[in-house]
Amino acid sequence: MTESIYKVIEIVGSSEVSWEEAAKAAIERAGKTLEDLRVAEIITQDMKIENGKVIAYRTRLKLSFKFRDE
Numbered sequence: 001m002t003e004s005i006y007k008v009i010e011i012v013g014s015s016e017v018s019w020e021e022a023a024k025a026a027i028e029r030a031g032k033t034l035e036d037l038r039v040a041e042i043i044t045q046d047m048k049i050e051n052g053k054v055i056a057y058r059t060r061l062k063l064s065f066k067f068r069d070e
Helices: 019-030
Strands: 006-015 036-050 052-066
Touching: 006 019, 006 036, 019 036, 019 052
Parallel strands: none
Antiparallel strands: 006 052, 036 052
């Protein structure tokens, strides 16, 4: 059995709609440049506020991807 090694990074996604959309946007964008994404873990969620109104939802995630064997 081959051992696997994973790298874990933190990313932040934002959305005007919801925290779920913010997380989805972050993962989809990361997937354009990172290969073999494995697990996303939500760390925190917050909101950006202007003039007393919520203008964006932000989700911070830990995202893991597998190192390639060369």
